[in-house]
Amino acid sequence: MTTIRAARPDDLERLVPLFAALARHYQQTQLAPDLLRRRIVAGLFEAIPRARLLLAEASGQGQGFLTWNTSFPGPDMGCRLVIEDLFVLPALRGLGIGQALLRAAALQARDLGAAELSWLTEAANLDAQRFYQRLGARHHDEKRVYRVATAELLKD
Numbered sequence: 514m515t516t517i518r519a520a521r522p523d524d525l526e527r528l529v530p531l532f533a534a535l536a537r538h539y540q541q542t543q544l545a546p547d548l549l550r551r552r553i554v555a556g557l558f559e560a561i562p563r564a565r566l567l568l569a570e571a572s573g574q575g576q577g578f579l580t581w582n583t584s585f586p587g588p589d590m591g592c593r594l595v596i597e598d599l600f601v602l603p604a605l606r607g608l609g610i611g612q613a614l615l616r617a618a619a620l621q622a623r624d625l626g627a628a629e630l631s632w633l634t635e636a637a638n639l640d641a642q643r644f645y646q647r648l649g650a651r652h653h654d655e656k657r658v659y660r661v662a663t664a665e666l667l668k669d
Contacts (some may be wrong), residue, residue, distance in 0.1 A: 577601035
């Protein structure tokens, strides 16, 4: 049976293979395990974490995760829970794990007083888009995502 809970520092060895699988899914460079461990610790378990992670596990094995943080868009809107990644191991998709992770995130949002959850997905990821639409999520085309390298903005 799958359980969903907040990640703890003792989950590190469960998280390393999940993040490695995420990198493979997005065809990203595989980080050395020690570097990956350091980045997970820095991102999730420092005194002021950069993000939070909900872990799906069964029998002590990680099945997937959802990373999130909050955004405060304006005084009248309240905070928003922003999902960075929702990932379930490919062999376990279709078993309700993704929905369970999103429901757990909704509980976190409610506890924070956040009225909505927000996330992005790749335009070509049609399976994910169908999954989100089945859950009642709707996409918004009014905004564009911009990214720039930190070094680009800091160069002289």
